[in-house]
Amino acid sequence: MKLRWTSRELHPRHVFRISRARRREVRNVFVHIEHAGVTGYGEASPNAFYDETWERVGEKLEAARDWLETLELSTSADIERAWQEAWHWLAPSRAAQCAVDVALWDWLARREEKTVAELVWGKAPVAVETFCTIGLSTPEELEEKLDELEGFPRIKIKSDAAASMETVRRVRARSEALIAVDANCAWSDHDLPVLAKGFARFGVDFIEQPLPVEEDDALPAECALPIFADESCVTEADVERVAERFDGFNIKLVKCGGITPARRMVRRGRALGRKLMVGCMLESSVLIAAGAAIAQGTDYADLDGAWLLADDPFTGWIFERGVLRPPSATGLGVAPRFYLRDHAPGG
16 A cells, blocks of 8 residues: 655634643644555644654654555454554554554545445444534634524533633523533632532533543542543543543544544443543544544534634535535545645655
């Protein structure tokens, strides 16, 4: 299989703020794997919080180039095997592993003239309602975002150390959407059960990652709202531990290493009786399509990453007012909007 890859700077339509960072741009890595006239696409959205950079992803992809040229795929079981083998060259970058894994699923599905969802779950994909995120905002920015989100079915609100309920109050006054609140680890100085009762009065559905990872043991045994893990659940090795403390967990393909482990996380989470969500970073339609395939097996989806971008370089699942609808194409259903310049081998 012939590997090609490129990195590209992407820009959100609005400055994106969470409790620990603000983003005016990201630089993602795009992978093309070609064999027998079929091309599969993959993507990595490296995040410094997990010690990932686009440069490191590129280095690891180059390390795996010769191995990929010897790879042969016929079934999804072959992708499971390839996922394990690839780690020898791609470690410690789960982002690089994700990009390769997604491209392999896309390639095999296209060759079989099926969708990735059909390969993963054995059934055709259906539309997915996604949370659309309101980052930390000024009052003026919030009004603009609420105008944009009018009629959307699900809204996620980012919170910070202030844990203010004002944004939730204003959203609820204008929207009947299902609401989640994501603290991104920022609420160490607050009484979580008291906060949860307050947010519950506004009809919030759940709270995501209220405390830093190292404070998981401080989570209350009882709370007025379900608590989901995000930063506390990085790879499938974390599932058993978070299931003991959290009511649910967020699966992000770029954190866990792609579609292959994400499917296993869904199955294990179901067996443990936990609620499940598939999430994203700021990502193009490639990773959003991969996430939408996994979302066929989860309770929630937070897959607005491409919708938040001003310059998505791919087409894919069709976003209609908070609902992702599957395209008719095979594989992931994605296609590049324009030529993406590739890095030469070693470059």
